[in-house]
Amino acid sequence: MTTIVRVAARGDGVADDGRHIAFAAPGDTIAADGTVQPGPHHNVPPCRHFPACGGCQLQHLDDESWSDFIVERVASALAAQGLSAPIRMPQLSPPRTRRRATLHFDPAGRLGFAQEKSHQLVDVQECHVLAPELFALVKPLKRLLPSFKPKRRLDVHLALADQGVDLLVTGIAPEGLAHADAISAFAQEHRLARFAFDDGMGPETRWEPDAVTITLGNVPVPLPPAAFLQATREGEAALVAAVREAVGDAGIVADLFAGLGTFALALPGRVYAAEGARDAIAALKAAAGRAQRLVFTEHRDLFRRPLTTAELDRFGAIVLDPPRAGAREQAAQLAASIAPAIAYVSCNPSSFARDAKTLCEGGWRLDWVQPVGQFRWSTHVELAARFSR
Incomplete structure (x- = not known):
């Protein structure tokens, strides 16, 4: 057998x-x-x-x-690049803790995720992954969205902010008084933090009684519509803890691909934060200023203009959290730098391993890897790792 x-x-x-x-x-x-x-x-x-x-x-x-x-x-990803390292026990997020997700709604009235390897939608009746606050909106949205008479599939972005659920529907722009009244009534009934629409020209907010924020490092940060958040609070906490351990007591740290400041606002000392998304770095700058945090921000495309080795050498540690494609250009500059430590956060083991090889060939040592499973029951893997000289 x-x-x-x-x-x-x-x-x-x-x-x-x-x-x-x-x-x-x-x-x-x-x-x-x-x-x-x-x-x-x-x-x-x-x-x-x-x-x-x-x-x-x-x-x-x-x-x-x-x-x-x-x-x-x-x-396996490390071995494919001829590397190995101590790999810690993964930190797993529990069921029903996913605080951001994108569902799809089609003209036939189905709302849910796409089927595996298909564009067909599963009309969800239950979900053991989504936070209850997000799933509670599924049935009400199935009643509301047909009233806009969509002619194509809509994307429904859900995120759990400090004030409640932040909802963005892309692919349509409601018009007229009847739609305006329906949007306001829906938002009030379900206590939404924000309700916005985007027909391709950028998000237009139709409901936001209070400025929407997400708290990162005990600092309320303005939350742009559909902005990137770590998928679960538990996953965020695990990654932040690993980054803080990797950085140690460095007095000045560079946070590259900083986003809204998940790591920059959780680190002690002075932080330089670089990010290519203008709305995210503006939100971080505003939040750090109000909280009087020692965070210097720069809007910078790190793919086209990575920090040079000379710039990197000024820091006591580097935090790196690139998108799935990794940070090939930045890793090449890091390989030659003399900063004492790197905390590398990744959502793609393959691109991480490729960049890790570049760093190790430049004289760095991969000390440990902390995997994080915050996409419950998914093949998606996240991790944080420490490199040292």
């Missing part, structure tokens, strides 16, 4: 004979007729929409095997 020994990058179980078996967990056995006999790590998927819904790929794994999957993803 064939046994599943691990889970591949896309979520398939890999048997000891090399076969890939969909929705199989380590320890499952495969009978001669191809049926899967659940083993000790096979979880009963809690959601009726699994596996059709593309929001989750790994609901059939228990937390132990999901953790092992995350560690193997990181180790």
